[in-house]
Amino acid sequence: MPISRYTMADISVRKELPDLEKVFAKYDTDKDGTVNTSELLKMCEDLEQPATEDEVDFVIEQFDANGDGKLDYSEFVGLMQMLRRGME
Numbered sequence: 001m002p003i004s005r006y007t008m009a010d011i012s013v014r015k016e017l018p019d020l021e022k023v024f025a026k027y028d029t030d031k032d033g034t035v036n037t038s039e040l041l042k043m044c045e046d047l048e049q050p051a052t053e054d055e056v057d058f059v060i061e062q063f064d065a066n067g068d069g070k071l072d073y074s075e076f077v078g079l080m081q082m083l084r085r086g087m088e
C-alpha cells in the first residue's frame with residue numbers, strides 16, 4: 001500500500017511551518033495576531049485567487065475555532081493545510 005497522500009501533505013506542511021509564520025505575519029498588517037476579513041482578502045488577491053468579502057467571511061467561519069470572527073495563527077495553519085490539499 002502506498003504512503004497516504006495525507007501523510008505526505010502533513011509532513012510537507014510541517015516542514016513549511018516557518019514559512020507559514022512569515023506568510024501569517026505578512027498579511028497580519030495591523031499586527032494584532034489575527035488575520036481578519038480584509039487581511040485575508042488581500043492574501044487571496046496576492047495568491048491570484050480573488051474572492052469576495054462574503055466568500056472570505058465564509059472561509060473564516062469554517063476555520064474560526066474560537067468564534068472571534070478572525071483567524072489566529074493556529075486557525076490560519078488549518079486553512080493553509082486545507083488549501084494545500086485542495087491544490088494537489
Ligand SMILES: [Ca+2]
Nearest residue numbers: 028030032034
Ligand atoms: Ca490583523
Ligand SMILES: [Ca+2]
Nearest residue numbers: 064068070072
Ligand atoms: Ca479565531
